[in-house]
Amino acid sequence: MPAPVISVLHDTPGVRAQLVSLLTGTVAQGGSVGFMHPLSPAVADAFWAGSLAAAARDERTVLGAWAGDTLIGTVTLLLALPPNQLHRAEIAKMMTRPQWRGQGVARALLRRAEALAVERGRTLLVLDTATEGGAAGLYEKAGYTRAGEIPDFALKPHGGLTGTLLYWKRIGPAATSAAPEDASE
Template identity: 50%
Template structure:
């Protein structure tokens, strides 16, 4: 399994596989911001829309490969405000069903954390559906639960579900300046 950070051109080249991963993730019931059924064209359009943010340096995307096949992805949404340059949001951690249970999710998470720290980011945050399998991953990887918001987002079936917020300090705190 290889994990690489992709630029906008590589993201474009992987659009079909990333769209397939997104639709499968939603089909599996993961709450990643979409309702089921998620059409392939909608998934393609969503990933296509990320390209400009990747090119501008506002979004960092990593893709896991097994051979030529995309098996997972994770992204960091990077700040654009002067008072928040020390933090980033972990978004869209997805792993193909058949690749789960082999440490890929943990590996993608660690890759994003290490890259954030290397870039001077000291604080990461995320939100995830309360009581989802993802919560176990984040807690076991040292993320701290900050709280829960009731009825925050609809799951893929359209049912409102609570969301739990997590954070993790990944480097030495920076001073504003």
């Protein structure tokens, strides 16, 4: 399969319809992204309307991965943080259509989000992912450090509790300046 094209998403009816489809499908398949199944298209649309409005206010960036005219994945870079945390950003709402999983879509989205965070002067990224069925392997392969686990953090979309794993990664100049010193010196 050809590599996906990654772009910043803006609020258009076509983009929002594809985001709604991606979100409702992710939740229906058990993806723990903050919603319960069944997720109505109206609720998903309201979420994306708010998210894209926040992006228009420069509070976040919503990225999309495209295969032709089809949105196959998305991730959000949260930027609106308290004044004492403007050095960091958060990765949120990582989703990939099932038939595209394992094809490098999420990794490409993550790399682009990291690059945008560096461009915005951020030096630390944080994220969380469900203990069961989450993307821990993706994040660990991408260099994120596991900070810990919170048990029973959220309900799974089809019921029952799951924990969440917390991760962090230094990026940009901080990534190289924070490297541990050689113990042999």
